Amino acid sequence: MQNVRYKILGGIKMSSNENNAPLISIKNLYKIFGKNEKKVLEEVKAGKSKEAILAETGHTVGLADINLDIYPGEIFVIMGLSGSGKSTLIRHFNRLIDPTAGEIVVAGDDVMQLNDKDLQNFRRQKMAMVFQRFGLMPHRTVLQNITYGLQVQGVAKKDREERGNEWLKTVGLDGYAKQYPGQLSGGQQQRVGLARALCTDADILLMDEAFSALDPLIRSEMQDQLIELQDKLHKTIVFITHDLDEALRIGDKIAILRDGLLIQQGTPVDILLNPIDDYVEAFVKDVNRARALTVETVMQPQICRISSENIGEAVAQMRKSKQEYGYVVNDDGYQGMITQETLENVEKSDYGNAITDELLEDVPSVQSDALLESVISDMLDNEHPLAVLNAEGEVEGHLSRTTLAEVLSDSNEESKDPDPQKE
Amino acid sequence: MSDKSWMSEIPQLDRQELRDFKKLLDGLFRDFSREYGDAIQSFFDPLLSTLIWFEKLLLSTPWWLVIAVLAAFSYAASRSFKLTISVAAAFVIIGYFGMWEDTMRTMSMIIVSTLLAILIGMPIGVAMARSNRVQSLVTPILDVMQTMPAFVYLIPVVMLLGIGKVPGVIAVIIYAIPPVIRLTNLGIRLVDKEVLEAATAYGASPMQRLFGVQIPLAMPTIMAGINQTIMMALAMVVIASMIGVKGLGQPVLQAISNQYFTQGLLNGLAIVALAIIFDRISQSYAKRTLQNFGGH
Numbered sequence: 001m002q003n004v005r006y007k008i009l010g011g012i013k014m015s016s017n018e019n020n021a022p023l024i025s026i027k028n029l030y031k032i033f034g035k036n037e038k039k040v041l042e043e044v045k046a047g048k049s050k051e052a053i054l055a056e057t058g059h060t061v062g063l064a065d066i067n068l069d070i071y072p073g074e075i076f077v078i079m080g081l082s083g084s085g086k087s088t089l090i091r092h093f094n095r096l097i098d099p100t101a102g103e104i105v106v107a108g109d110d111v112m113q114l115n116d117k118d119l120q121n122f123r124r125q126k127m128a129m130v131f132q133r134f135g136l137m138p139h140r141t142v143l144q145n146i147t148y149g150l151q152v153q154g155v156a157k158k159d160r161e162e163r164g165n166e167w168l169k170t171v172g173l174d175g176y177a178k179q180y181p182g183q184l185s186g187g188q189q190q191r192v193g194l195a196r197a198l199c200t201d202a203d204i205l206l207m208d209e210a211f212s213a214l215d216p217l218i219r220s221e222m223q224d225q226l227i228e229l230q231d232k233l234h235k236t237i238v239f240i241t242h243d244l245d246e247a248l249r250i251g252d253k254i255a256i257l258r259d260g261l262l263i264q265q266g267t268p269v270d271i272l273l274n275p276i277d278d279y280v281e282a283f284v285k286d287v288n289r290a291r292a293l294t295v296e297t298v299m300q301p302q303i304c305r306i307s308s309e310n311i312g313e314a315v316a317q318m319r320k321s322k323q324e325y326g327y328v329v330n331d332d333g334y335q336g337m338i339t340q341e342t343l344e345n346v347e348k349s350d351y352g353n354a355i356t357d358e359l360l361e362d363v364p365s366v367q368s369d370a371l372l373e374s375v376i377s378d379m380l381d382n383e384h385p386l387a388v389l390n391a392e393g394e395v396e397g398h399l400s401r402t403t404l405a406e407v408l409s410d411s412n413e414e415s416k417d418p419d420p421q422k423e
Numbered sequence: 424m425s426d427k428s429w430m431s432e433i434p435q436l437d438r439q440e441l442r443d444f445k446k447l448l449d450g451l452f453r454d455f456s457r458e459y460g461d462a463i464q465s466f467f468d469p470l471l472s473t474l475i476w477f478e479k480l481l482l483s484t485p486w487w488l489v490i491a492v493l494a495a496f497s498y499a500a501s502r503s504f505k506l507t508i509s510v511a512a513a514f515v516i517i518g519y520f521g522m523w524e525d526t527m528r529t530m531s532m533i534i535v536s537t538l539l540a541i542l543i544g545m546p547i548g549v550a551m552a553r554s555n556r557v558q559s560l561v562t563p564i565l566d567v568m569q570t571m572p573a574f575v576y577l578i579p580v581v582m583l584l585g586i587g588k589v590p591g592v593i594a595v596i597i598y599a600i601p602p603v604i605r606l607t608n609l610g611i612r613l614v615d616k617e618v619l620e621a622a623t624a625y626g627a628s629p630m631q632r633l634f635g636v637q638i639p640l641a642m643p644t645i646m647a648g649i650n651q652t653i654m655m656a657l658a659m660v661v662i663a664s665m666i667g668v669k670g671l672g673q674p675v676l677q678a679i680s681n682q683y684f685t686q687g688l689l690n691g692l693a694i695v696a697l698a699i700i701f702d703r704i705s706q707s708y709a710k711r712t713l714q715n716f717g718g719h
Contacts, residue, residue, distance in 0.1 A: 094624055124626030135621030139639045139712075149625040200625065 022069035023236050024093065024204065029066040029102030031088055031260075034059030037100040050259055062088045063260045066102070070253075072203075075230060075237040077251035079244060079283075085260040086240045087132075090208050093238060094127045095119060106204070124153050128197035132209035134189045136181040142192050143168065143177035149200035160199075167195040171225070187218035194226075198233070205237045212241065223250055244283050248272070248292050256280055269297045273407075288373075289408055295375060296368035298407045299388045299397035305329055306338060311359075312351030315343050325384060327363075328355055333393045336360030337384055365389045368396050372404065379404055456583045467589045474535055474588045481527040489527070490514045497700070501707035510704075513696045522671065522693045529670035530697065532588070532663075533656050536595040540652050544600045545645070548607025549633065558608065565601040573598055573662045581666055591668030599655040606648025610641025646709030650702060657698045671697075 032040050040059040050061045063085045070076045080086045091097040092104060095111055104111040106126060114122055128149065129135075136145050143164050144151075150160035168177055171191040181189050190210060197205055211219045227250055230237065241247050247254050248268045255265035256279075264276040272292060275281040304326035308314045318326050318340055328335040335355075342359050365387040366375045378386060385400035436444065481489065490511050498507040517526050551558040577594055584590040614637050622636045638645070664672025671690045678687030 091620075096620055096623060120626045120628060122626075123624060127624070129621065129624040131617050131621055133617050135615075135617040137618055137621075137636060137640070139642075148622070152622075152625050152627045152631055196625075206624075 020071055023072040023107055024068070024070040024238070025103075025105040026066055026068040026092070027103040027105075029089075029092060029104070030064055030100045031062035031085075031092070031097065032059050032100045033062050041100050061260050063092075063099075066262050068255060068262070068265070070236060070238060072236050073234045074252040075239055075250050077239045077241060077247040077254045078257055079241055079247045079254055080257035081242055083259075084257045086242075086257050087208055088260075089257065090206050090238060090240050093204075093206055094123050094129065124149065124200070126202055127204045127206055128200045128202040129206040129208065130190070130193045130197045130210040132212055134181070134186075134193045134213075136189055136192055136196075138180065138182055140180075141177065142173065142179050142181065142184070145181060145192055146195045146199050148196060149202075153200070164195075164199055167199045170198070170229070171195045186214050187222065190214060190222060191225075194222075194229075198229070203236055205235050207237060207239045209240050209242065211246065212243065219246070220249075226250060244287055245292075248287065256283070269293065273297070290373040290376065291371055293372050293407065294369050295366050295372060295388050295399055296390075296396070298372065298403055299368070299399045300385075300403060301397040303327060303387075303395065303398050305395055306355075308355075310352055310354055311343065311346055314338065314355060315346075315351070318343055325361075327387045327395045327398070328360060329395055334365050334387055334389055334395055337363040337387065339384075363387060365395075366399065367391075372408065375399065376404070452579065452582065456579075460583055463583055464585075464589075467584065467593075470539075470592065471587075471589050474532065474592065477535055478528055478531040481531045482524060486514075486518055486523060493700075497704045500704045500711075502711070503707060506703055506707065510700050513700060517693050517696060520689055520693075522674075522690060525669070525671045525674060525690070526693055526697065529657075529660055529672070529694070532592060532595070532668060532670060533653065533660070533697070533701070536592050536599065536656050537649070537653050539592070540596050540600040540603055540656070541649060543596070544603030544648075544652070545607050548604045548645075548648075549611060549638075551604065551608040552611035552637075561604070565604060568597055569601050573659065574665075577662070577666055586667035588668060590666050591663040594663055594666065595656050595659045598659045599652045602651035602655065603645070603648040606651070607641065607645050610644030610648075611637045613644065614640045643709050643713045646705060646712065650705040650709065653701045653705060654698055657694055657701070660694060 030041055030044060032044060034040060034057065036057070036059065040053060040057050040061075043053060043057070044061055044064055050064075053059055053061055066089060068076075078086050078089060088097060092099055093106070093111075095104070095114075099112070102112075106122075109122070111119075111122065137148065140148070143161060146167055147155075147160040147164040150163065155163075165177065168174060171194055173188060173191055173195070176184065176188065176192075181192060184192065190213075193210070197207075211222050214222060223246060226237075239247075239250060251268055253265065254268055254271050256263050256271065258279055264271060264280050266274075271280065272284055272287060272289065275284045304318055304321035304323040306314045306317050306326040306328045307330070308317060309330075314326070314328075318338075323340070325337055325339045328338050336357070338355065338360055342361075346359070361384060363382055363384045363386060364378050366378060366389070368388050368390045375386065379399070379401055383401070385398040387395050388397045388399055390396045435441075484492075493514065494507045494511045497510045498504070501507070514526075517523060547561060551561050573594060576597055577590075580590045580593055584593070618640065619632065619636060622632050627635065660668075660670060661672040661675050664670065664676050671694050674690040675687055675694075677683065678690065
């Protein structure tokens with residue numbers, strides 16, 4: 001698990017999505033299991049608890065008041081423990097399960113209004129699904145499985161086999177076309193499942209605990225492959241998992257489900273740094289933050305940037321910013337750090353001189369998208385806060401020992417005092 | 424009712440009432456068979472001609488060709504030389520002991536009844552798998568069909584259709600059809616839910632699901648049902664011979680009434696041989712369909 005690399009890009013990616021309309025939009029979705037759903041629905045809406053309803057009516061509340069917006073091109077992870085309703089929820093997207101009440105809009109179409117025929121076409125064109133236990137057909141070969149979606153659509157055999165073989169190659173199963181699923185390992189079977197989903201060219205992928213049945217090594221391999229494919233294909237992926245590590249690794253956005261209620265949704269960083277309640281916090285607690293967070297998400301942005309040519313102006317800039325140190329930047333980029341103390345010791349007559357290397361402290365810089373894990377050793381070697389550079393090499397902020405220690409230590413205090421320095 | 428005899432003896436209809444009741448039912452059924460007997464008989468005419476045609480076909484084909492076709496068929500189903508050779512040998516021996524014609528007659532009837540049982544039974548099984556209501560309706564009927572002594576339902580069948588091939592086939596089907604129905608139902612219900620869900624999620628229509636997923640995946644179970652149906656059909660041969668079905672059953676029946684030990688034994692063994700052959704062929708076919716599934 002050396003190369004574990006969580007995909008946390010903070011708010012940047014999100015903001016670009018906010019201009020677009022959501023591709024999938026779910027409003028006030030309720031699902032109640034039992035004979036008299038509609039009647040019980042009123043009681044659920046009135047705010048009765050799940051337990052009370054089960055005890056009084058024998059009905060199970062599967063989902064209650066779910067509201068979700070999923071934007072094109074994002075990986076939206078729905079996370080929850082078993083029994084939280086996540087598998088029920090994903091089956092509402094393509095109406096494998098019909099809701100008791102609520103609205104499901106996909107690409108502007110109200111899925112609830114579709115008749116049987118239209119629903120069939122909707123499933124053929126718009127969505128493809130990957131299942132936890134693969135859901136492959138044991139009597140069909142790998143290639144026949146991959147092309148199942150196309151066969152159902154009535155695509156000619158030659159055409160669909162051509163397309164199927166392409167995807168077979170893409171998922172790395174070249175040469176397995178004639179095998180039966182039973183002859184493949186779990187990881188290979190799920191690759192077939194993935195290829196089958198991609199083969200229909202649907203824009204939306206529904207992945208129901210797709211990697212949960214695989215052992216850890218294969219699972220992270222598959223996660224990498226999914227991320228890699230997603231970089232090329234830009235599908236909209238709804239991903240169900242019970243594993244927060246997985247959610248953080250692949251999700252652009254995470255929604256946490258408990259007992260049929262959506263208790264928090266947001267970016268991975270949001271969830272990690274600001275868990276909304278004890279339940280989410282318990283989830284987040286065991287995450288290795290050093291490996292999950294990037295420098296950017298915890299750095300302090302307010303800094304003194306010294307861009308002057310001579311010492312006199314540098315002193316002025318330093319005073320203005322009321323900081324004890326500043327980061328010296330010139331046309332070549334980041335040069336080093338200079339402290340107030342050093343500047344004050346410079347004779348006034350020398351104020352006209354340029355800032356020389358002797359005056360600078362040798363403080364290393366770190367990239368803003370680096371994992372915290374990778375900056376720990378630099379941090380320990382230097383008592384001064386590290387400069388944080390963005391992709392263009394500009395100084396974006398700084399990262400101090402105290403910030404790092406706070407973030408990496410137990411999250412309890414922090415959630416009560418949600419990170420005042422940030423932003 | 425002043426005396427307390429009901430305490431010691433179960434209350435019952437007196438003889439006169441009972442006789443009237445029986446007469447009433449008998450009369451009703453007799454009227455029914457007089458009224459509709461001919462119509463029902465003509466309804467079954469195509470079946471009768473099929474039976475006669477198939478029997479004639481088997482009887483008129485040269486013996487070596489029949490054996491060759493059977494051997495080829497068993498090889499195609501099982502891919503086993505051992506089984507193929509045993510099948511050929513068994514038929515040669517049957518012929519050698521003078522039972523060829525009876526065996527062909529029995530075989531033609533078994534094949535037609537089994538095919539009909541599958542043709543009728545599978546759709547019923549599918550309907551049962553799709554709806555719990557149908558299942559709860561059909562199950563008790565199947566229970567009756569399997570436990571009611573065969574002679575009992577032979578009576579109305581004979582009253583309606585007389586004696587001969589058609590009532591024989593109907594009796595065999597009534598007796599032998601429940602396993603196909605039950606195991607088709609079971610097989611389809613046991614199909615992995617996720618696989619079926621996958622088919623639905625990719626937009627398969629109900630028919631595409633049934634023929635593309637449910638029936639193929641239920642096939643091993645359905646084959647077990649078909650196998651049972653064949654076995655039960657063979658078990659009915661002797662009873663069917665009582666209503667005039669020609670074949671291996673008749674010599675057995677004759678042997679019972681005349682105490683011909685050897686004749687009974689030989690014909691009995693021929694039935695056993697047929698049973699084993701059909702069983703092995705259908706089972707090895709089922710096993711081969713299963714092989715693709717597993718692999719684990």
